[in-house]
Amino acid sequence: MNSQFINPFLASICNTLETMAMLASVPGKPALKKGASAGGEITGIIGMAGDKVKGSFAISFSKPLILQVAENMLGETFSDIDETVIDLVGELTNISTGGAKAKLADDGHNFNMATPVIVSGKDHRIEHSLKGPVITIPFETEYGFFFVEISFTPSN
């Protein structure tokens, strides 16, 4: 997996949060994932599956950050991760991946997106079962960090 696969995701996430939540985010240095911690308290996960490429994408938010994102997007205050916030994480996951999908399709890497799954719970851990590498990227915002994980490889 190289930057050709990673960059469309990074650009799409930043764009999604900027346009939907008025939130500027700055990607840190991508790294090979070691260990299993998801980093956040709520994580959106989406599978990607094409004839030639497949993978999974995860975006993991701290609780304070996602509550602020929800407030920015919906104009009301949230004190806890409720059904509305969970749905919103699904939407953000979907839209971010959709943006990357469009860019990757332009480059000849076609895939369909599965339905997002949202995992919540303190200290939940996530592993991508893939023989290839998983790249993790921290993002900084004024309300705290979030983390993105991408595994994306040829199907066989």
Next chain:
Amino acid sequence: MNSQFINPFLASICNTLETMAMLASVPGKPALKKGASAGGEITGIIGMAGDKVKGSFAISFSKPLILQVAENMLGETFSDIDETVIDLVGELTNISTGGAKAKLADDGHNFNMATPVIVSGKDHRIEHSLKGPVITIPFETEYGFFFVEISFTPSN
């Protein structure tokens, strides 16, 4: 979503656990999922994405059950959910979905499989972000229950 989509998953899971872990399992009554608890301490999730159908599949094991499954499959005793057990849940998720995929393809419902993602942690919760229903099915084994969740619908 109807039994035409559900039954291939149920048959494939039972077959996978029977052949790989010498474990007989009996499906209970499928129900519409309400609430978000995953039911188990470790959950394998896989996305499914085709031109006409998409969805997600999750299988959630209690800790005692998955440790026994690992022992049956690998011939050694496990006292905790370690990397080996996590990989094994990924494999079981992959193989179960692969069996259902083959059957559904015979019926004209084609999709590709994403890479499995494994979530662990006590009391983690899982939601499938889909406008359609999520079906949950409990399975009984001599070592305890596990739960399966399936969302599978036309893409648009």
